[in-house]
Amino acid sequence: MEPYSLADSERLVFESSKTSARTEFERDRARVLHSAALRRLGAKTQVRTPWRRVDHPAGDDFIRTRLTHSLEVAQVGRELGKALGCDPEIVDTACLAHDLGHPPFGHNGEAALAKVADTAGGFEGNAQTLRLLTFLEAKVYGPTRSAGLNLTRASLDATIKYPWRRSAGPAGSDPAKFGVYAPEAAAFAWVRQGAPGRARCIEAQVMDLADDIAYSVHDVEDGIVGSSIPPAALAATPERGAVVALAQRRYGALDAGDLDAAARRLLALTYWPAAWDGSHRALAALKDMTSQLIGRFVLAATRATRHAFGSGRLTRYAADLVVPPDTLAEIAVLKALAALFVMEPRLADPVYVSQRIILTELFQAFLASAPDTLEVPFQHWYAVADDAPARLRVILDQVASLTDTSAVLEHRRLVGPSEVTADLLP
Secondary structure, eight states: OSSSSSSSGGGOOOOOOOOOOOOOHHHHHHHHHHOHHHHGGGGSBBSSSSTTTTTTTTOSSSOOOOHHHHHHHHOOOOEEHHHHOHHHHHHHHHHTTTTTTTOOTHHHHHHHHHHHGGGOOOOOHHHHHHHIIIIIIISBOOSBOTTTTOOOOHHHHHHHSOBBBTSOOOTTTTTTSSBBBBHHHHHHHHTTTTTTTTTTHHHHHHHHHHHHHHHHHHHHHHHHHHHHHHHHGSSHHHHHHHHHHHHHHHHSSHHHHHHHHHHHHHHHHHTTSOOOOOOOOHHHHHHHHHHHHHHHHHHHHHHHHHHHSSSSOOOOTTTOOOOOOOHHHHHHHHHHIIIIIHHHHTTTTTHHHHHHHHHHHHHHHHHHTTTSSSEEEEEHHHHHHSSSSHHHHHHHHHHSOOOOOOOOHHHHHHHOGGGGGGTSOO
Protein backbone atom coordinates (compact mmCIF):
# COMPACT_ATOMS: atom_id res chain seq x y z
CA MET A 1 0.00 0.00 0.00
CA GLU A 2 1.25 3.48 -0.86
CA PRO A 3 2.23 5.49 2.25
CA TYR A 4 0.42 8.56 0.87
CA SER A 5 -2.99 8.48 -0.82
CA LEU A 6 -4.36 10.49 -3.70
CA ALA A 7 -6.34 12.50 -1.15
CA ASP A 8 -3.07 13.47 0.56
CA SER A 9 -1.78 15.00 -2.68
CA GLU A 10 -5.00 16.86 -3.54
CA ARG A 11 -5.04 20.66 -3.68
CA LEU A 12 -7.89 22.91 -2.61
CA VAL A 13 -8.02 24.32 -6.15
CA PHE A 14 -7.34 21.74 -8.88
CA GLU A 15 -4.15 22.22 -10.89
CA SER A 16 -2.84 20.01 -13.64
CA SER A 17 0.73 18.81 -13.20
CA LYS A 18 3.31 20.79 -15.15
CA THR A 19 5.84 17.98 -15.24
CA SER A 20 6.19 14.38 -14.13
CA ALA A 21 9.76 15.06 -13.03
CA ARG A 22 8.59 16.38 -9.63
CA THR A 23 6.17 14.98 -7.12
CA GLU A 24 3.30 17.10 -5.81
CA PHE A 25 5.11 17.35 -2.48
CA GLU A 26 8.27 18.60 -4.19
CA ARG A 27 6.15 21.31 -5.82
CA ASP A 28 4.88 22.29 -2.37
CA ARG A 29 8.38 22.78 -1.02
CA ALA A 30 9.36 24.88 -4.02
CA ARG A 31 6.32 27.14 -3.51
CA VAL A 32 7.23 27.86 0.10
CA LEU A 33 10.90 28.31 -0.77
CA HIS A 34 10.04 30.94 -3.41
CA SER A 35 7.39 32.72 -1.34
CA ALA A 36 7.62 36.37 -0.34
CA ALA A 37 6.70 35.44 3.23
CA LEU A 38 9.79 33.22 3.54
CA ARG A 39 12.07 35.94 2.18
CA ARG A 40 10.73 38.41 4.73
CA LEU A 41 11.83 36.12 7.56
CA GLY A 42 15.40 37.15 6.78
CA ALA A 43 14.65 40.55 8.34
CA LYS A 44 12.58 39.33 11.30
CA THR A 45 13.94 38.76 14.78
CA GLN A 46 14.32 35.22 16.09
CA VAL A 47 15.34 35.94 19.70
CA ARG A 48 17.84 38.80 19.68
CA THR A 49 17.89 41.67 17.20
CA PRO A 50 21.00 41.15 15.01
CA TRP A 51 22.25 44.74 15.23
CA ARG A 52 21.86 44.87 19.02
CA ARG A 53 25.01 43.69 20.78
CA VAL A 54 26.22 45.51 23.86
CA ASP A 55 29.89 44.58 23.45
CA HIS A 56 30.15 45.37 19.73
CA PRO A 57 28.88 48.64 18.24
CA ALA A 58 28.68 47.16 14.72
CA GLY A 59 26.17 44.57 15.89
CA ASP A 60 26.28 40.81 15.48
CA ASP A 61 25.60 38.89 12.28
CA PHE A 62 26.24 35.52 13.92
CA ILE A 63 22.89 35.13 15.66
CA ARG A 64 19.82 33.67 14.01
CA THR A 65 17.04 35.42 12.16
CA ARG A 66 13.63 33.82 11.60
CA LEU A 67 14.86 32.71 8.17
CA THR A 68 18.07 31.03 9.28
CA HIS A 69 16.16 29.39 12.13
CA SER A 70 13.58 28.04 9.66
CA LEU A 71 16.30 26.64 7.40
CA GLU A 72 17.88 24.88 10.37
CA VAL A 73 14.52 23.49 11.52
CA ALA A 74 13.98 22.17 7.99
CA GLN A 75 17.32 20.36 8.04
CA VAL A 76 16.62 18.76 11.43
CA GLY A 77 13.04 17.86 10.50
CA ARG A 78 13.96 16.46 7.10
CA GLU A 79 16.51 14.05 8.58
CA LEU A 80 14.21 12.96 11.41
CA GLY A 81 11.25 12.51 9.09
CA LYS A 82 13.31 10.58 6.56
CA ALA A 83 14.52 8.22 9.31
CA LEU A 84 10.88 7.45 10.16
CA GLY A 85 9.69 7.00 6.58
CA CYS A 86 7.84 10.32 6.23
CA ASP A 87 8.05 12.00 2.85
CA PRO A 88 11.01 14.36 3.40
CA GLU A 89 9.48 17.01 1.12
CA ILE A 90 6.34 17.24 3.27
CA VAL A 91 8.36 17.63 6.45
CA ASP A 92 10.75 20.08 4.79
CA THR A 93 7.79 22.17 3.57
CA ALA A 94 6.19 22.23 7.01
CA CYS A 95 9.46 23.22 8.69
CA LEU A 96 10.21 25.99 6.20
CA ALA A 97 6.66 27.31 6.64
CA HIS A 98 6.27 26.92 10.39
CA ASP A 99 7.21 30.54 11.26
CA LEU A 100 5.83 32.36 8.22
CA GLY A 101 3.06 33.93 10.31
CA HIS A 102 5.35 35.59 12.82
CA PRO A 103 5.15 39.42 12.82
CA PRO A 104 8.09 41.78 13.28
CA PHE A 105 10.14 41.49 16.49
CA GLY A 106 9.47 37.79 17.11
CA HIS A 107 7.32 36.67 20.02
CA ASN A 108 7.56 40.19 21.42
CA GLY A 109 5.66 41.45 18.37
CA GLU A 110 3.23 38.55 18.50
CA ALA A 111 2.30 39.48 22.07
CA ALA A 112 1.76 43.12 21.06
CA LEU A 113 -0.59 42.20 18.20
CA ALA A 114 -2.50 39.69 20.32
CA LYS A 115 -3.40 42.52 22.70
CA VAL A 116 -5.04 44.63 19.99
CA ALA A 117 -6.64 41.75 18.05
CA ASP A 118 -9.27 40.51 20.48
CA THR A 119 -12.33 41.80 18.65
CA ALA A 120 -10.98 40.45 15.35
CA GLY A 121 -10.60 36.88 16.64
CA GLY A 122 -7.14 37.19 18.15
CA PHE A 123 -3.67 36.99 16.69
CA GLU A 124 -1.52 33.85 16.80
CA GLY A 125 1.55 33.17 14.68
CA ASN A 126 0.52 29.61 13.81
CA ALA A 127 -2.97 30.65 12.71
CA GLN A 128 -1.38 33.46 10.70
CA THR A 129 0.82 30.87 8.98
CA LEU A 130 -2.25 28.93 7.81
CA ARG A 131 -3.82 32.19 6.61
CA LEU A 132 -0.69 33.00 4.62
CA LEU A 133 -0.52 29.56 3.03
CA THR A 134 -4.22 29.36 2.15
CA PHE A 135 -5.02 32.99 1.35
CA LEU A 136 -2.48 35.80 1.66
CA GLU A 137 0.40 34.53 -0.46
CA ALA A 138 -0.10 35.23 -4.17
CA LYS A 139 -0.03 32.07 -6.28
CA VAL A 140 -3.43 30.48 -7.08
CA TYR A 141 -7.01 31.76 -7.17
CA GLY A 142 -10.17 29.70 -6.82
CA PRO A 143 -13.60 30.74 -8.12
CA THR A 144 -14.27 33.18 -5.27
CA ARG A 145 -11.13 33.51 -3.15
CA SER A 146 -7.37 33.33 -3.21
CA ALA A 147 -6.06 29.87 -2.35
CA GLY A 148 -2.65 31.21 -1.35
CA LEU A 149 0.10 28.77 -2.31
CA ASN A 150 -2.53 26.04 -2.84
CA LEU A 151 -0.41 23.36 -1.17
CA THR A 152 -1.48 19.74 -0.97
CA ARG A 153 -3.59 18.48 1.89
CA ALA A 154 -0.72 16.50 3.44
CA SER A 155 1.70 19.43 3.37
CA LEU A 156 -0.81 21.88 4.83
CA ASP A 157 -1.77 19.42 7.56
CA ALA A 158 1.90 19.04 8.45
CA THR A 159 2.15 22.80 9.10
CA ILE A 160 -0.69 22.84 11.64
CA LYS A 161 0.76 22.75 15.14
CA TYR A 162 -2.54 23.49 16.91
CA PRO A 163 -5.42 21.91 14.94
CA TRP A 164 -8.23 23.84 16.59
CA ARG A 165 -9.97 27.23 16.64
CA ARG A 166 -9.42 29.90 19.28
CA SER A 167 -10.48 28.75 22.77
CA ALA A 168 -11.36 25.30 21.38
CA GLY A 169 -8.20 23.46 22.34
CA PRO A 170 -8.03 20.31 24.43
CA ALA A 171 -8.33 20.50 28.21
CA GLY A 172 -5.22 21.98 29.77
CA SER A 173 -3.94 23.61 26.59
CA ASP A 174 -2.85 27.25 26.48
CA PRO A 175 -5.94 29.26 25.39
CA ALA A 176 -3.65 31.72 23.59
CA LYS A 177 -2.44 28.95 21.26
CA PHE A 178 -4.59 28.01 18.27
CA GLY A 179 -4.13 27.22 14.61
CA VAL A 180 -6.95 28.74 12.58
CA TYR A 181 -8.92 31.98 12.32
CA ALA A 182 -12.62 32.04 11.37
CA PRO A 183 -12.01 33.19 7.74
CA GLU A 184 -9.93 30.05 7.10
CA ALA A 185 -12.47 27.65 8.67
CA ALA A 186 -13.49 26.15 5.32
CA ALA A 187 -9.90 25.61 4.18
CA PHE A 188 -9.05 24.15 7.58
CA ALA A 189 -11.99 21.73 7.38
CA TRP A 190 -10.83 20.64 3.92
CA VAL A 191 -7.28 20.05 5.14
CA ARG A 192 -8.48 18.06 8.14
CA GLN A 193 -10.77 15.69 6.25
CA GLY A 194 -10.23 12.24 7.73
CA ALA A 195 -8.10 13.50 10.63
CA PRO A 196 -9.02 11.98 14.00
CA GLY A 197 -10.23 14.89 16.15
CA ARG A 198 -7.51 17.22 17.32
CA ALA A 199 -4.73 14.72 16.60
CA ARG A 200 -1.72 15.91 14.63
CA CYS A 201 -0.24 13.91 11.78
CA ILE A 202 3.22 12.52 12.46
CA GLU A 203 4.75 14.97 9.96
CA ALA A 204 3.43 17.87 12.06
CA GLN A 205 4.80 16.23 15.18
CA VAL A 206 8.21 15.90 13.51
CA MET A 207 8.08 19.58 12.51
CA ASP A 208 7.22 20.59 16.07
CA LEU A 209 10.02 18.55 17.62
CA ALA A 210 12.52 19.82 15.02
CA ASP A 211 11.53 23.36 15.99
CA ASP A 212 12.00 22.59 19.68
CA ILE A 213 15.37 20.95 19.07
CA ALA A 214 16.65 23.71 16.82
CA TYR A 215 15.70 26.67 18.94
CA SER A 216 16.61 25.04 22.27
CA VAL A 217 20.11 24.28 21.06
CA HIS A 218 20.69 27.33 18.89
CA ASP A 219 19.30 29.85 21.38
CA VAL A 220 21.85 28.57 23.90
CA GLU A 221 24.59 28.79 21.27
CA ASP A 222 23.63 32.36 20.39
CA GLY A 223 23.40 33.26 24.07
CA ILE A 224 26.89 31.94 24.80
CA VAL A 225 28.41 33.71 21.79
CA GLY A 226 26.61 36.92 22.76
CA SER A 227 28.00 36.63 26.32
CA SER A 228 24.49 36.43 27.81
CA ILE A 229 24.71 32.79 28.95
CA PRO A 230 27.69 31.68 31.05
CA PRO A 231 28.56 28.11 29.96
CA ALA A 232 29.11 27.12 33.60
CA ALA A 233 25.61 28.22 34.65
CA LEU A 234 24.36 24.64 35.04
CA ALA A 235 27.30 23.86 37.34
CA ALA A 236 26.32 26.50 39.90
CA THR A 237 23.61 25.35 42.32
CA PRO A 238 21.61 28.63 42.46
CA GLU A 239 21.63 29.07 38.68
CA ARG A 240 20.77 25.43 37.99
CA GLY A 241 17.95 25.66 40.50
CA ALA A 242 16.61 28.77 38.77
CA VAL A 243 16.77 27.02 35.38
CA VAL A 244 14.93 23.98 36.75
CA ALA A 245 12.25 26.13 38.38
CA LEU A 246 11.70 28.10 35.16
CA ALA A 247 11.54 24.91 33.07
CA GLN A 248 8.98 23.43 35.43
CA ARG A 249 6.88 26.58 35.38
CA ARG A 250 6.98 27.09 31.61
CA TYR A 251 7.02 23.64 30.09
CA GLY A 252 4.36 21.61 31.80
CA ALA A 253 4.24 18.67 34.14
CA LEU A 254 7.94 17.91 34.35
CA ASP A 255 9.32 16.76 37.69
CA ALA A 256 11.91 19.04 39.28
CA GLY A 257 14.12 16.07 40.09
CA ASP A 258 13.99 14.86 36.48
CA LEU A 259 14.87 18.34 35.24
CA ASP A 260 17.77 18.63 37.66
CA ALA A 261 19.03 15.24 36.51
CA ALA A 262 18.72 16.38 32.90
CA ALA A 263 20.76 19.51 33.65
CA ARG A 264 23.46 17.38 35.28
CA ARG A 265 23.51 15.03 32.27
CA LEU A 266 24.00 17.93 29.90
CA LEU A 267 26.77 19.36 32.07
CA ALA A 268 28.53 15.96 32.13
CA LEU A 269 28.63 15.64 28.35
CA THR A 270 32.21 15.75 27.08
CA TYR A 271 31.25 18.38 24.52
CA TRP A 272 29.47 20.75 26.93
CA PRO A 273 31.62 23.94 26.97
CA ALA A 274 33.42 24.69 30.21
CA ALA A 275 34.11 28.30 29.29
CA TRP A 276 33.81 30.85 26.50
CA ASP A 277 36.57 33.23 25.48
CA GLY A 278 35.48 34.10 21.94
CA SER A 279 38.43 32.32 20.34
CA HIS A 280 38.23 30.35 17.11
CA ARG A 281 38.86 27.13 19.06
CA ALA A 282 36.03 27.95 21.47
CA LEU A 283 33.71 28.69 18.57
CA ALA A 284 34.56 25.36 16.95
CA ALA A 285 33.87 23.55 20.22
CA LEU A 286 30.54 25.33 20.55
CA LYS A 287 29.51 24.39 17.01
CA ASP A 288 30.41 20.79 17.81
CA MET A 289 28.16 20.97 20.86
CA THR A 290 25.18 22.07 18.77
CA SER A 291 25.74 19.25 16.28
CA GLN A 292 26.15 16.66 19.01
CA LEU A 293 23.03 17.75 20.90
CA ILE A 294 20.88 17.78 17.75
CA GLY A 295 22.09 14.29 16.89
CA ARG A 296 21.46 13.13 20.46
CA PHE A 297 17.84 14.30 20.47
CA VAL A 298 17.01 13.13 16.94
CA LEU A 299 18.47 9.66 17.55
CA ALA A 300 16.58 9.29 20.84
CA ALA A 301 13.24 10.14 19.20
CA THR A 302 13.95 7.91 16.19
CA ARG A 303 14.80 4.89 18.36
CA ALA A 304 11.81 5.36 20.68
CA THR A 305 9.37 5.80 17.79
CA ARG A 306 10.72 2.81 15.91
CA HIS A 307 10.54 0.70 19.06
CA ALA A 308 6.86 1.60 19.46
CA PHE A 309 5.73 1.41 15.82
CA GLY A 310 8.12 -0.87 13.99
CA SER A 311 10.34 -0.53 10.96
CA GLY A 312 7.83 0.39 8.23
CA ARG A 313 7.12 3.81 6.77
CA LEU A 314 5.40 5.93 9.41
CA THR A 315 3.18 8.52 7.75
CA ARG A 316 0.13 10.70 8.41
CA TYR A 317 -2.03 9.13 11.17
CA ALA A 318 -0.50 5.65 11.18
CA ALA A 319 1.84 6.47 14.09
CA ASP A 320 2.80 9.09 16.66
CA LEU A 321 6.23 10.49 17.35
CA VAL A 322 7.63 9.14 20.63
CA VAL A 323 10.08 11.35 22.52
CA PRO A 324 11.68 9.81 25.64
CA PRO A 325 11.02 11.70 28.90
CA ASP A 326 14.76 12.21 29.45
CA THR A 327 15.02 13.89 26.05
CA LEU A 328 12.03 16.13 26.74
CA ALA A 329 13.62 17.14 30.05
CA GLU A 330 16.97 17.97 28.45
CA ILE A 331 15.30 20.09 25.76
CA ALA A 332 13.25 21.88 28.45
CA VAL A 333 16.43 22.65 30.41
CA LEU A 334 18.07 24.18 27.32
CA LYS A 335 14.97 26.28 26.60
CA ALA A 336 14.83 27.44 30.21
CA LEU A 337 18.56 28.25 30.20
CA ALA A 338 18.05 30.60 27.25
CA ALA A 339 14.85 31.99 28.75
CA LEU A 340 16.49 32.77 32.10
CA PHE A 341 19.56 34.51 30.72
CA VAL A 342 18.28 35.95 27.43
CA MET A 343 14.48 36.18 27.11
CA GLU A 344 13.41 37.25 30.60
CA PRO A 345 16.01 40.03 31.07
CA ARG A 346 15.08 41.55 27.71
CA LEU A 347 11.43 42.09 28.72
CA ALA A 348 12.40 45.23 30.60
CA ASP A 349 14.98 46.31 28.01
CA PRO A 350 13.90 49.70 26.59
CA VAL A 351 14.43 48.36 23.06
CA TYR A 352 11.92 45.53 23.53
CA VAL A 353 9.44 47.87 25.21
CA SER A 354 9.83 50.16 22.20
CA GLN A 355 9.12 47.27 19.81
CA ARG A 356 5.77 46.61 21.45
CA ILE A 357 4.91 50.31 21.41
CA ILE A 358 5.79 50.57 17.72
CA LEU A 359 3.51 47.72 16.65
CA THR A 360 0.65 48.94 18.83
CA GLU A 361 0.92 52.51 17.52
CA LEU A 362 1.37 51.27 13.96
CA PHE A 363 -1.80 49.19 14.21
CA GLN A 364 -3.68 52.22 15.53
CA ALA A 365 -2.28 54.46 12.78
CA PHE A 366 -3.34 52.05 10.03
CA LEU A 367 -6.74 51.72 11.70
CA ALA A 368 -7.22 55.50 11.61
CA SER A 369 -5.99 55.99 8.05
CA ALA A 370 -7.03 52.80 6.19
CA PRO A 371 -7.42 51.93 3.43
CA ASP A 372 -5.28 54.59 1.72
CA THR A 373 -2.14 53.91 3.77
CA LEU A 374 -2.27 50.13 3.27
CA GLU A 375 -0.34 48.30 0.56
CA VAL A 376 -2.43 47.71 -2.57
CA PRO A 377 -3.48 44.09 -1.92
CA PHE A 378 -4.55 45.00 1.61
CA GLN A 379 -6.48 48.00 0.31
CA HIS A 380 -8.57 45.64 -1.81
CA TRP A 381 -9.23 43.20 1.03
CA TYR A 382 -10.13 46.07 3.33
CA ALA A 383 -12.63 47.42 0.76
CA VAL A 384 -14.41 44.07 0.35
CA ALA A 385 -14.37 43.14 4.06
CA ASP A 386 -17.86 42.37 5.38
CA ASP A 387 -17.61 43.96 8.82
CA ALA A 388 -15.38 45.68 11.37
CA PRO A 389 -13.66 42.46 12.59
CA ALA A 390 -12.83 41.55 9.00
CA ARG A 391 -11.33 45.01 8.44
CA LEU A 392 -9.30 44.69 11.63
CA ARG A 393 -8.02 41.35 10.38
CA VAL A 394 -6.74 43.04 7.20
CA ILE A 395 -4.88 45.64 9.26
CA LEU A 396 -3.35 42.87 11.37
CA ASP A 397 -2.30 41.15 8.13
CA GLN A 398 -0.63 44.36 6.96
CA VAL A 399 1.30 44.89 10.20
CA ALA A 400 2.28 41.21 10.52
CA SER A 401 3.63 41.18 6.97
CA LEU A 402 6.25 43.83 7.77
CA THR A 403 9.86 43.10 8.64
CA ASP A 404 11.54 44.62 11.68
CA THR A 405 13.03 47.39 9.55
CA SER A 406 9.91 48.16 7.52
CA ALA A 407 7.82 48.29 10.71
CA VAL A 408 10.12 51.00 12.09
CA LEU A 409 10.04 52.91 8.80
CA GLU A 410 6.24 52.65 8.52
CA HIS A 411 5.94 53.89 12.10
CA ARG A 412 8.06 56.92 11.22
CA ARG A 413 5.93 57.54 8.12
CA LEU A 414 2.53 57.25 9.80
CA VAL A 415 3.23 58.27 13.40
CA GLY A 416 6.21 60.56 12.94
CA PRO A 417 9.71 60.82 14.46
CA SER A 418 9.79 59.23 17.88
CA GLU A 419 12.25 58.25 20.58
CA VAL A 420 10.92 54.69 20.45
CA THR A 421 12.45 54.17 17.00
CA ALA A 422 15.82 55.74 17.76
CA ASP A 423 17.68 52.49 18.49
CA LEU A 424 15.75 50.14 16.24
CA LEU A 425 17.54 50.50 12.92
CA PRO A 426 20.99 49.14 12.12
